[in-house]
Amino acid sequence: MLITVNGKVVEESSHAVSALDRGLLLGDGVFDTVRIYSGKAFRLGLHIQRLADASRRTGIELPRDLESLLLTEIQRAAEQGLHDGFLRTTLTRGSGLGLGAQPHVPTVITVLDRLPVLPSAWYSDGIRVVTAEGRRNEMSQSSGLKTTAYLDSILAFRAAAQAHAEDAIFQDTHDHLSEGTASNLFLIADEAAWTPPVECGALPGITRAAVVEIATTLGVPVVSDRALLPILLESSSEIFLTSSVREIVPVVQCDGRAVADGKPGPITREIMNAYAEMTRCR
C-alpha cells in the first residue's frame, strides 16, 4: 500500500494526520476512487472532474497539481510492481474546529493499493442484496457528491451481512430506488436498462456513465431520468451494481426473492464483457 499526505509519502503504520483534521472531526471532506489497470488509471480525467465539482460545491480547495500528484503515485506503484489496483484520493478542508472555519491548507490523502479480494463467485453466480433500513437523503445539499459520510452505508452493509447478503439497496426519503452502499444500481426490465437518477440520491457514477454508453451501443435503451419504484426490484429480469472498484456485479437475489431464474442474465453478461473490453483497450 502506498500512502501520501499532502504529497509526502507516509508509512501505513505511521501517524500522519492531525487529530484536528476536519475530515476526521466534522466529515468535512470528499473523495474519489479510480481503478488502475496495467499501470494506467481508467478515466482519470472524469474522476478529477468529479472532485473539482465537489470542490466547487463545498468550498474545499482542490490542489492545483492534483493530476500530477496522482500520476506520480501511479508511476511509483508501477515501479514497485503494483500495476492493478485502486487509487483513492481524499480531500478535506484542513484542520480546525468550528463550522465556519476555512483553514489555509487543505488535506490531501492518497491511498494506492491492490484490489480487495472480491470472490470470483460474485461475478460468475451473482450476489444477494437486501433493502437498506435507512434512506439516502436526496434533499441533502451534498447529495450527489462523494463525501466521506459513509456511516449509513457501513450500517446498511453490516445489516446486509447479518442477513446473509453481500450488499444493500437504498431508497431515497420519498420511496424511490437510489443506489447500493457504494455502487450504482441498474435494472433490466421491458428490454430496457433503468438506473435511478441523481435526483433520487444516486452518485453520478463514472462506471454508471460507462455502462450507459455500453448499453446504448448494444441497442439496449437506457432510462436514467425517471424516479423508480422499489416494486421494479421484483419485476426486473436482471439486476446489477456498478462501481469503479467492483466494476459490474450481477444481483441474483433481492430480499430473499430470486431475481428471475436466480442466475446472472444475458444482458448483464454482455455488459460485463463489454466493460472488460473497454477497460482493457483505452
Add this chain to the structure above:
Amino acid sequence: MLITVNGKVVEESSHAVSALDRGLLLGDGVFDTVRIYSGKAFRLGLHIQRLADASRRTGIELPRDLESLLLTEIQRAAEQGLHDGFLRTTLTRGSGLGLGAQPHVPTVITVLDRLPVLPSAWYSDGIRVVTAEGRRNEMSQSSGLKTTAYLDSILAFRAAAQAHAEDAIFQDTHDHLSEGTASNLFLIADEAAWTPPVECGALPGITRAAVVEIATTLGVPVVSDRALLPILLESSSEIFLTSSVREIVPVVQCDGRAVADGKPGPITREIMNAYAEMTRCR
C-alpha cells in the same frame, strides 16, 4: 488546547492519527461535546450515556475507561488554569478501508479547550437565522446520533453567513422543522414551548432536555412529540436555539422577518437565567 489520542497527550501541531482512520476516510465515527464550568463537566453522565447509545447502534466500540479518561483530562486542564471551556470526545471505528471492516482498536480523540469567542450581542440582542437549503434526513439509520457527518451543517452555516445570518434552521425531508446546524430549536407559541421531535431528525440534545425541565418548572408546557410545520417560525412569539457549547441563544430574525418585535422575548430570558443558574449550581 489539550488533545489526546487513545489516551496519549499529543501536540496541536503534531500528526497523531493514521491516514487510514475510518473516521477520516469514511465518516465512521461519533462524537460528543460537554461544557466545563468551574472545572466540572455539566451532566457528563448524560453525555457518556449518549455516546454509549451511539456505540450500541453503530458497533463502534466505547472505551471502558472513557469516564476516567475524560475526568483525567478535565483535571489536567484545571491544573493548567483552564476551568471553563468544552471537552469534545470523538470515537471512530479505527483504521482500515472496506465498509464491513471492524478493526481491533477504535480511535478515541479528546479535545479540551476554552470556548470559541461567542459575541455577547448574540445573548443580549439575539441572532438571525435562515432556512437551510438542504434537509436533515430523519429516515437515516444514524438519525438522532451525533455522528461526525457535519458537511451539510457546514454548507448550511456557510450559506447563512453569506446571507448575513448567524445560523440556519433545517427542515426534515418531509417539510417539518428539525434543528439548527449544531443546536436544537425551540419556539414559543400559544403560551407553550415547542421543540421538534427526534423523529424529525433532531438530536436528542442534553441542553434541550435541560430546557424542557426548566420550562416545565416555570409553568410553560412543552410539546416535544409533534411534527412541527415551518409556518410556526412565522407565528411564534419567541424562538431560541440550544446547545451545550452555546447554551441558549435567542433568535430575533428568521429569513429576513423579525420574530415578534425583533427582540429576545421574556420566556427566553427566563429560561436563559434559569439555565445559567442550573449550570452554576450542580
